[in-house]
Amino acid sequence: xxxxxxxxxxxxxxxxxxxxxxxxxxxxxxxxxxxxxxxxxxxxxxxxxxxxxxxxxxxxxxxxxxxxxxxxxxxxxxxxxxxxxxxxxxxxxxxxxxxxxxxxxxxxxxxxxxxxxxxxxxxxxxxxxxxxxxxxxxxxxxxxxxxxxxxxxxxxxxxxxxxxxxxxxxxxxxxxxxxxxxxxx
Numbered sequence: 001x002x003x004x005x006x007x008x009x010x011x012x013x014x015x016x017x018x019x020x021x022x023x024x025x026x027x028x029x030x031x032x033x034x035x036x037x038x039x040x041x042x043x044x045x046x047x048x049x050x051x052x053x054x055x056x057x058x059x060x061x062x063x064x065x066x067x068x069x070x071x072x073x074x075x076x077x078x079x080x081x082x083x084x085x086x087x088x089x090x091x092x093x094x095x096x097x098x099x100x101x102x103x104x105x106x107x108x109x110x111x112x113x114x115x116x117x118x119x120x121x122x123x124x125x126x127x128x129x130x131x132x133x134x135x136x137x138x139x140x141x142x143x144x145x146x147x148x149x150x151x152x153x154x155x156x157x158x159x160x161x162x163x164x165x166x167x168x169x170x171x172x173x174x175x176x177x178x179x180x181x182x183x184x185x
Contacts, residue, residue: 001040002059003060004079005063005065012080014054014056019049023049026047030042039060043056043057058079071085076127082136082141082146084143084145085124086156087149089122092117105175107180115172119173125162135154136162
């Protein structure tokens with residue numbers, strides 16, 4: 001059974017895995033079940049393209065889940081590989097960045113969620129770095145998408161590159177907070 005460290009991680013996993021017909025995303029119902037003393041989150045819903053019932057079950061990690069946008073605690077994900085996290089970070093950061101370019105600085109607050117999500121995804125990649133290693137090991141890329149991201153540019157998974165990526169994303173958030181503070185701040 002899949003083990004999710006948070007609801008956020010479970011949803012990302014489902015979003016990363018298309019239906020057998022190729023459709024991505026689906027409206028899902030959620031319920032919690034207890035099975036042999038273990039809490040299981042069950043998500044089900046019809047595929048919008050073919051109508052098949054899509055169903056996912058996640059055993060919830062024992063640790064208390066972190067607040068969003070974080071995906072999990074100190075340990076790396078068991079269900080999403082580092083290439084998938086970097087891929088989703090790239091997708092969200094690109095989309096959010098384009099929106100930021102076309103929004104006056106004082107109105108950029110609504111793009112903060114996407115920027116924080118992209119940052120959290122890069123933080124997840126760093127959890128796959130073994131102590132003292134300079135690069136995420138190739139064998140940790142277990143999905144086709146993750147392996148493809150790694151093959152395109154393995155350098156992106158070097159510690160220095162990841163820390164630079166993280167710093168850039170933090171600067172974007174700081175800029176949003178500076179020019180478009182939350183209401184009442």
